[in-house]
Amino acid sequence: MTGLAQDLLHRARTGGYAVGAFNMHNDETTQALLAAAESCAAPVFLQVGRAVIPHMGVRKAYEMTRRVVAESDAVHVIHLDHGSYQEVLEAIRLGFTSVMYDGAHLPFEENIATTRRLVSIAHDFGVAVEAELGRIPDADQPVEWSSYYTDIGEAQRFAAETGVDFLAISAGVVHGVPLSAPQPLAIDLITKIAEVVEAPLVLHGASGVPDSEITAAIAAGVHKLNADTDLRLAFRRGIEQVWAGGDGQLETAMAHGRELMVEAAIQKMTLYGCAGHAAELTGTTTPAGRHW
Template structure:
């Protein structure tokens, strides 16, 4: 089909009481899987060029691969830069990304505000919405003595959004990068509600793999309208490859095809849980 307006996509999700899925690609097969999943689910999709792919092939090649495959698809899609550092954000704008996440969460708060504000000014001049992040997200099964030290501060979120003009805010409320082996930390749904109330912008949850469906639904009701997930889908792709290898010496293409098939099914499953299945083309 074609690229769609990312800001309008998330605003439609907020108005409709659902969330849009944002997933990372790692090669042509995983890119195809996301798009095929979007087609089967009749859902829009954020195709995220992320922190694993960029060091492997470079930002330009990652973008060109994604665009080439997406243009052959019937899905509604957005090509989104995930966790972009300072220099990479401006390269992404030049390349043609239509959605940007600038990650200054590691910086001191005042510096994060200043740099994010500049990114927003530049991106908005090209009609590109900006997502930013406040708080810290630990890796799966990393020891955490005090979860509140990782959470997004409500007052800081209010000031950050007001002074930067970001379009979406990614928050930390008990999520992790990856899938925890132990019982996951429950999401702080009340904090999501409080952040939404003071910022007024759609919220994003990174690290949505492994989060129970009931908590996903509660987070949507509280104000989250974009979920980033990678690990669950990557594991589905890996399982398909490994099951083919278990059968003995097989062609790589056969293994990759099975990985893609499994990832398509996992993508459709995520879109149904998020509520975005059936919403392509403005469908209810």
């Protein structure tokens, strides 16, 4: 069964662009992503990520997202990011349309086995599955990249034996924005993996990566790009700008943070090339009566 998530990324691969995947942290950040998607008619992956799960849990994060998207016509996928085995099962039960199972820390054979089981379960419910091979360090962590990059042969075997819908790889990205000059993306590695893996490729940690490298990664075969830090920092700037002028209501500060996050998300969607492509699936007009 092919669902919206698979359709979006296969369209992206055919069209030579990438779909943006961004994390929500509260109502305002969820609203910002949807408003950005509406504004530039882009599809979007709304990600329940590792920061929000300890804060409110998978169920409450999903319920929050469903409540907010009910007020939007944006083409969206609700996606679990970096889920454990049990969290993925919970997400499938709740109704997520896409999940990422993170077994990259496991021995290779165990990662294959557990991912294959989850793919079988998820596909019975029409849910797309993303998995990851290779390791992604935190920004400015000392790294010997040869031990972090995704192995081409392992990627080919992993994708073939698990049946994953998308494969996240390590090709020089980091979690967060590096303070020093970032590691250039290994574009040749991306190209070689794309040649042997049928599933669309994903890059996590796209914040702070130069625009030219993002464009090159898309051309090489990446069609889902995860970014959180750049957008979160934009939201933070909005809050700080309000409070820099003296005491202000939290709601006023978050509303301004939402405005700046909308602008940042539109920039990402435009760079990734997905702006305008939501119209291929459905209309994206803003519903009457939306209050944010």
